[in-house]
Amino acid sequence: MMQLARWKFVVVILAFMLGALFAAPNLLTREQRDALPGWVPHNALNLGLDLRGGSYLLLEADVDALKTQRIANLAEDVEAALSRENIAHDRPTRGDMGVTVRVTNPAQMDAAFSAIRALERPDPNNPGQTNFTVRRGDGGVISLGFSESQFSREASNAVDRSLTVIRRRLDATGTNEINPVRQGADRIVVTAPGVSNPDEMERLIGQTARLTFHEVDDSDRVVEAVQTGRPPYGWMVVADQSGQPRLLRERPLLTGDMLTNSSVAYDQFGQPAVGLQFNGEGARIFGDYTTRNVGRSFAILLDGEIVSLANIREPIPGGSGQISGVGGLDRATEMVTLLNAGALPVELRVEERRVVGAELGADAVRGGAIATGVAFVLVLAFMFLVYGFLFGGISVIALLVNGVLIIAAMSMIQASLSLPGIAGLILTLAMAVDANVIIYERMRDEVRAGKSPILAMDAGFQRAWVTIVDANLTTLIAAWIMFFFGSGPVQGFAWTLSIGVITSVFTAVLITQVLLGLWVRYARPKALPIT
Amino acid sequence: MSNWWPLIKVIPSKTNLRFVKFAKIMALVSIIAVIGSLYMTMTPFRGPCGGLNCGVDFTGGVLIELDTGQTPVDLSAARSALSGTQGRQDVQVQNYGTSSDPSGRYHAMVRFQPPEGVAGQVAVDQAEATLRGALGQNIQFTRQEVVGPKVSGELFTGGIMALLIAIGLMMLYIWFRFEWQFGLGAVAGLFHDVILVFGLFAITQMEFTLTAVAAVLTVIGYSMNDTVVVFDRLRENLRKYKKMPLREVIDLSINETLSRTVITGVTALMALAALALLGGETLFAFSVSLIFGIIFGTYSSIYVGVPMILLWGVKRGDTSSDDDEPEPVKLGMASRP
Numbered sequence: 001m002m003q004l005a006r007w008k009f010v011v012v013i014l015a016f017m018l019g020a021l022f023a024a025p026n027l028l029t030r031e032q033r034d035a036l037p038g039w040v041p042h043n044a045l046n047l048g049l050d051l052r053g054g055s056y057l058l059l060e061a062d063v064d065a066l067k068t069q070r071i072a073n074l075a076e077d078v079e080a081a082l083s084r085e086n087i088a089h090d091r092p093t094r095g096d097m098g099v100t101v102r103v104t105n106p107a108q109m110d111a112a113f114s115a116i117r118a119l120e121r122p123d124p125n126n127p128g129q130t131n132f133t134v135r136r137g138d139g140g141v142i143s144l145g146f147s148e149s150q151f152s153r154e155a156s157n158a159v160d161r162s163l164t165v166i167r168r169r170l171d172a173t174g175t176n177e178i179n180p181v182r183q184g185a186d187r188i189v190v191t192a193p194g195v196s197n198p199d200e201m202e203r204l205i206g207q208t209a210r211l212t213f214h215e216v217d218d219s220d221r222v223v224e225a226v227q228t229g230r231p232p233y234g235w236m237v238v239a240d241q242s243g244q245p246r247l248l249r250e251r252p253l254l255t256g257d258m259l260t261n262s263s264v265a266y267d268q269f270g271q272p273a274v275g276l277q278f279n280g281e282g283a284r285i286f287g288d289y290t291t292r293n294v295g296r297s298f299a300i301l302l303d304g305e306i307v308s309l310a311n312i313r314e315p316i317p318g319g320s321g322q323i324s325g326v327g328g329l330d331r332a333t334e335m336v337t338l339l340n341a342g343a344l345p346v347e348l349r350v351e352e353r354r355v356v357g358a359e360l361g362a363d364a365v366r367g368g369a370i371a372t373g374v375a376f377v378l379v380l381a382f383m384f385l386v387y388g389f390l391f392g393g394i395s396v397i398a399l400l401v402n403g404v405l406i407i408a409a410m411s412m413i414q415a416s417l418s419l420p421g422i423a424g425l426i427l428t429l430a431m432a433v434d435a436n437v438i439i440y441e442r443m444r445d446e447v448r449a450g451k452s453p454i455l456a457m458d459a460g461f462q463r464a465w466v467t468i469v470d471a472n473l474t475t476l477i478a479a480w481i482m483f484f485f486g487s488g489p490v491q492g493f494a495w496t497l498s499i500g501v502i503t504s505v506f507t508a509v510l511i512t513q514v515l516l517g518l519w520v521r522y523a524r525p526k527a528l529p530i531t
Numbered sequence: 532m533s534n535w536w537p538l539i540k541v542i543p544s545k546t547n548l549r550f551v552k553f554a555k556i557m558a559l560v561s562i563i564a565v566i567g568s569l570y571m572t573m574t575p576f577r578g579p580c581g582g583l584n585c586g587v588d589f590t591g592g593v594l595i596e597l598d599t600g601q602t603p604v605d606l607s608a609a610r611s612a613l614s615g616t617q618g619r620q621d622v623q624v625q626n627y628g629t630s631s632d633p634s635g636r637y638h639a640m641v642r643f644q645p646p647e648g649v650a651g652q653v654a655v656d657q658a659e660a661t662l663r664g665a666l667g668q669n670i671q672f673t674r675q676e677v678v679g680p681k682v683s684g685e686l687f688t689g690g691i692m693a694l695l696i697a698i699g700l701m702m703l704y705i706w707f708r709f710e711w712q713f714g715l716g717a718v719a720g721l722f723h724d725v726i727l728v729f730g731l732f733a734i735t736q737m738e739f740t741l742t743a744v745a746a747v748l749t750v751i752g753y754s755m756n757d758t759v760v761v762f763d764r765l766r767e768n769l770r771k772y773k774k775m776p777l778r779e780v781i782d783l784s785i786n787e788t789l790s791r792t793v794i795t796g797v798t799a800l801m802a803l804a805a806l807a808l809l810g811g812e813t814l815f816a817f818s819v820s821l822i823f824g825i826i827f828g829t830y831s832s833i834y835v836g837v838p839m840i841l842l843w844g845v846k847r848g849d850t851s852s853d854d855d856e857p858e859p860v861k862l863g864m865a866s867r868p
Contacts, residue, residue, distance in 0.1 A: 050813075058682060202652055351679040353651050360596070360673040360813075367811030374809055375802035382798055419813055420742050426806050427749065427821070430799035431756070434791075437798075438760065441791040467763040470708060471756040477700050478752035482745060485693035490745045497749070 012514045015506070016401055022408035043411045048418035048492045049191060051365050053358030055198035059205065059348040061162060061186040063155045066346045067146075070154070074119075074132065074144060075099045076234065076251050081115045091233060098132065098145030106140055116142055152185070158345040159186055166190070166205050168341035173204065180205075188348065196357050208303050208347050209338035211256030213286075214248040216297040216309070222247035240299070240306045241325070248299055253289055255343075258282030262339040264332050267324035272332040274323040274339070283319025291315040302335070368422035375426045376403075379433060387440055391530045394515045395436035398507040402432045405503040410496065418492025428500030431475065435508030438471075439464040440530055453528045454520060461513060468509065472501050546786045550833060551778040551841065557834040565723055568730025579687050582733040586740035587676050589690070591683035592644040593654050596627060596674035597662060604639040605666060612665035617657055618646030627812060638673070638812070651677030690744045694725060697751050705755075709762055710846065716839035717758050720831040724754045727827045728820055737816040746817050750824030753799070757792065758832040764788050765837065773847060781837050796829050 025033050026044045036042040049056055075092040078101050082089045087108045092101040103112045113136060120130040131150065135143050146154075159182060166180045166188065178192040178201065192201060217235065225231040226245050236250050258278050265275035278286055289298075290312050300308040300323050308323045326332050379399070384392040406425065410417055443460035451459060475497065482494035519525070573581045579589055587594045597604070610624045620643065627638040641662070645654035655675050663670065678686070698721050706714035728747050732739050765784040772780055800822060807818035 060681070199652060199656070349679075350651055350677070352682045353655075353675070353677040355675040357671065357673040359598075359671070364811055364813055367809060367814070371806040371808075371810040371814075375805040378801040378805060379798050382801065386794060420745055420817060423803075423806055423810070423814055423817055423821070424749075426802045427753075427799065430795065430802045431753075433798045434756070434795040437791050437794045441788075441794075444790075445787065463767075467760055470759045470763060474701055474704060474755035474759060475752035477704065478697050478748045478755075481693050481697045481700070482748055485689050485744075490741050493742075493745050493749075497752075 008510060008514055008517075012511055015405065019401065019405040019408040022412045023404050026407060026411060041412065043414055045407065045411050046414045046416045047361075047365070048416040048421065049193060049354070049361075050356050050419045051361045051368075051417065052193055053196055053356050053361035054191065054193040055195045055201070055356075056192075056352070056354040057190040057198065057202060057205070057350055058183070058352035059188045059190065060351045061155065061159050061188070062347040062349060063158075063186050066155060066158055067151060070146070070151075071095070071097075071099060072250070077119050078116060078144065079234070081119060082112060085111055085115045087112045087115065095145075097148075097151070098143060100137075100141055100143040103140040103142065109136075109140055113142060116144065119144075155186060155346070159188065162344045162346060162348060163188055165342045165344050169204050169337060170201075172337045172341060187351075194358065196355060198353070198355060202350060202353070204334070204337070206348055206350060207338055208344045209256065209335075209341075210301075210303055210343040211259070211339060212252035212301045213254040214250075214252050214299045214301060215289075215293075216299050217247040217249070218297055219247075238299070238301070238304070238306055240309055246299060246306065246309070248301075252301075253298065254278070254282055254285055256339055257342065258285075259339060262336050264329070264336050265322055267322060271324065272326065272329045274326055274332055274335050276321045276323065276339075278319035278321070280319075283317070286319060286321065287315065287317040291317075364419050368419065372422060372426055375429060379429050383433060383436075387530050390519065391440060391528075394512055394519075395433060395440075395508070397515065398436060398511045399429065399432055401511055402428075402500075402504050402507040405507065406496070406500050409499045409503065415495035415499070416492045417496065418490075420490065420493035421496040424493045424496035424500060428497065428504055431472070431501065432504030432508055434471070435464075435468045435505060436512060438467055439508070439512060443528060444530060447528055453525050456528065457516060457520070461509070465509065468505060472505050475501050546789055547782075548786055548789070549782060550785045551782050551838070554834065554838040554841065558838060561723055561831075561835055564730070565726050568726045568733070571733035572726070572729045579684075580739065583729065583739040584732070584736045586738045587642060587678045587683070588741045589683055589687045589739070590644075591678050591680040592621070592642060593651065593658065594674070594676040595641045595655065595658060595662070595672060597639055597641065597666075598671045598673050599637045599639070599666060600669060600671075601636070602667075603637050606639060608665045609639065609641065609662060612661050613641065613643060613658060616661065618649075619654075619658070620644040620646070645677075651679070686741065690741070693744060694747060694751070697748055698722065698725070701751065701755050705759070705762070709766060712840050712843045712845045713762050713766075715843065716836040717755065717762070719839045720758055720828075720836035721751055721754060723831045723835045724750055724824060724827045728824045731820060731823050732816075735819075737819070740816075742817050743820060746820040746824065749821060750828055753821075753825055754828030754831060757795075757828050758836045760791060761785060761788050761832050761837060765840070769845065769847065777845065777847075778841060781841060785833055785837065792829060792833075796825060799825050 022041045022043075025036070025042050028036075028044075030044075033042045033044060071094045075094050078092045078099055082101070082103075088104040089112065090102040090104060092099050101112075101116075103109050113134070116134055120132065120134065122130060129150070131154075132144050132146050135145070137143055163180055163182055170178050170180070177194065178190060180188055180190045183189045190201075190205060192198060195201060221232065221235075222237065222245055225235070225237050225247055231237050231247060234250050235247055237245050238248050240246050258281055259276055260279045261277045263275045265273045267273040294312050294314060297309055297311050299306050300310070308325055323335075326335060376399075380396050383395050383399075386392065387395065406428065409415075439460050442464045443456050446456035446459045446463075447453065479494045479498040479501070482490055482497075571582050575581065579585065604626065606624050606626065610622060613619055613624070614622045622641070622643040624639060624641050627640040641658065643658070645651065649657075655677060659672055698718060701721060702714045702718045705717045725747055728750055731737075732743060737743075761784060764787055765781060768775075768780050768784050768787075772783075775783075803818050803822045803825070807815055807822065810818060
């Protein structure tokens with residue numbers, strides 16, 4: 001084994017050169033790195049949020065609300081379909097997973113069934129299936145239901161679309177380092193390096209921005225609805241900007257997804273407003289409605305709150321409209337950004353929010369760097385003391401190469417280096433030395449057992465190898481669990497630890513072997529200097 | 532060239548310590564320490580965390596860290612200002628880590644449960660305004676964390692799961708690589724280390740966060756590493772000295788690996804001590820728990836893992852069949868004079 005195999009030598013030299021190449025960008029400034037030609041590695045270490053400062057938001061989609069909404073819409077569809085065909089029926093009831101309706105005239109059962117079947121649409125994600133299933137029960141009952149899988153597909157789709165909407169909103173503000181990613185079934189994680197005050201970002205991301213136009217009932221029915229607390233079926237009571245209750249039809253006339261564009265405009269009083277342009281379908285609905293309802297009012301709601309109430313003075317064809325009375329210019333601009341990016345198909349709630357100031361991050365980097373340096377020097381000195389210049393020196397060289405390789409690997413795969421990650425780095429120093437210690441101590445044992453230096457070294461490597469693999473695999477297992485369990489900083493730690501374990505086994509075993517092999521070849525030792 | 536450098540022998544190269552002799556006393560010590568730690572960790576039997584000082588990661592709520600510059604933080608003013616108003620609950624204000632760092636700046640940490648139905652962002656803004664009112668306009672907020680009840684619950688169960696899975700996988704690995712007695716010994720050692728580290732957090736009231744879970748997982752990794760080195764030698768010696776009584780083989784194996792145990796332990800402790808002293812307040816609890824964890828782990832691989840094997844006994848394979856082919860038993864040739 002101490003007969004140096006050529007491939008080992010080649011592997012060591014190659015690994016070191018690649019390591020140096022990938023670690024080198026860390027010595028350059030940001031501008032210098034950006035100026036490098038494309039084929040040269042130019043990634044430096046990717047510092048985690050806790051080291052460079054920034055914000056982390058975990059948003060959760062309100063899937064239950066989506067379900068309620070979906071079922072309410074279905075109930076309305078059923079009501080509309082049956083009324084259109086003049087089929088006598090009870091009011092549809094909303095259940096947990098669907099809608100049931102009772103047809104009062106048994107003779108109309110078939111007509112009712114086919115009217116409802118006509119509502120089925122093929123599932124866009126799964127063309128063989130429909131978006132819900134219809135079943136006939138006893139006593140004239142027809143039930144429409146979603147299955148869990150149909151619904152979870154829909155929810156998953158909504159989260160995907162939300163992600164796109166968030167990206168568009170963030171792009172509009174020109175911040176390109178903010179990165180929203182999906183996590184699990186119903187969550188979105190947004191990390192924003194360098195953003196120490198995420199309030200504005202959070203408002204931009206968190207608003208659903210669902211724009212809806214609703215018919216307003218201007219009659220006295222609203223008084224009755226407020227008194228009894230039970231508005232007529234299909235209607236709802238919403239307070240307007242001045243706190244006055246208004247009776248609005250639940251089902252919107254128009255929604256924000258029928259917009260083609262919105263822009264900041266000014267109303268006739270010179271106040272900031274939001275100009276709207278509808279698409280063909282929206283323009284037609286809006287034109288028809290305003291033609292038939294001159295003199296009545298309609299309400300514009302954003303996320304369920306009335307932002308504008310308007311009286312229809314004349315038919316509005318052409319599909320453009322205006323929301324006036326939105327407040328200041330800032331609010332108008334924000335609304336335009338939100339409307340142009342589209343509404344979130346599902347409401348998102350902030351479940352977790354972490355903000356680290358840039359200064360705290362900088363302090364942490366400084367502390368971590370000093371600690372790493374001191375730890376390194378201590379370990380170095382200790383190895384020299386215990387194993388002398390030659391063997392100690394060899395393990396120190398292995399340790400240095402190990403450091404370079406870890407930095408190179410971390411820069412290459414852009415795993416984030418977190419504060420606990422620095423601790424992982426320091427711990428790796430100790431673990432890397434451990435492999436050397438196991439090998440050297442084994443050699444001492446073998447010499448004591450009477451073996452010649454060369455044989456002792458051979459046996460040392462061979463026997464120690466098993467132990468080293470066993471011992472390091474356990475650390476890898478622990479690190480691997482941290483990936484699945486941990487969030488940001490803990491995962492950063494897991495990255496550093498697992499990369500460190502792999503590189504340290506490589507350097508401690510292979511580099512030590514090559515260096516000792518060279519020493520054996522040229523010095524032809526009669527005794528080992530560690531005994 | 533071999534002898535001019537005075538090698539520091541950390542421990543004599545041939546030791547013959549009788550570890551097993553003290554196994555019973557040490558077992559008693561370990562059991563008492565484990566029970567004590569468990570008790571400290573559990574009491575009061577309340578909430579998700581018992582006696583641990585859990586951070587917002589696990590309890591949910593709001594954490595704000597602030598920096599008051601050169602003036603010390605008036606903790607009681609901050610506390611009364613926050614407690615009095617806006618329905619905040621469980622308000623805690625404390626100096627953060629060391630009360631001042633080398634740059635002479637003062638830090639404090641505030642934790643509370645936001646009032647029911649108030650969004651995290653709003654709760655943070657309100658609390659920051661209140662703190663500015665109580666401590667002056669010049670304070671800086673260096674860190675904010677808001678964790679909702681759902682996420683904190685998940686992180687809590689996730690943390691427990693991670694620890695159990697880690698221990699389970701270690702047991703499987705050892706079982707696969709060695710024999711089941713070794714696996715049991717290793718797991719007993721792991722539980723011992725993990726419980727003692729929990730006890731450390733309970734006694735010192737250091738904040739128990741996600742990072743602390745990472746520290747415990749690392750202790751598990753290190754402790755296994757240490758145990759495996761001893762087990763490896765034990766297995767080798769069991770094959771080598773088939774007629775030697777088990778307790779003697781165990782003593783021999785621990786002695787043979789002792790210098791490695793000490794050297795690696797010392798390097799790890801030195802490196803972590805540097806981190807604890809110089810790494811800043813955020814890493815202090817992390818490094819301290821690792822330091823103690825490594826000490827516990829080293830102790831447990833000698834006095835918990837290995838004696839467990841003594842307790843259960845271990846199959847010595849073909850001792851009987853060796854009777855007809857006399858094998859020269861080289862009693863401790865490698866380590867004994």
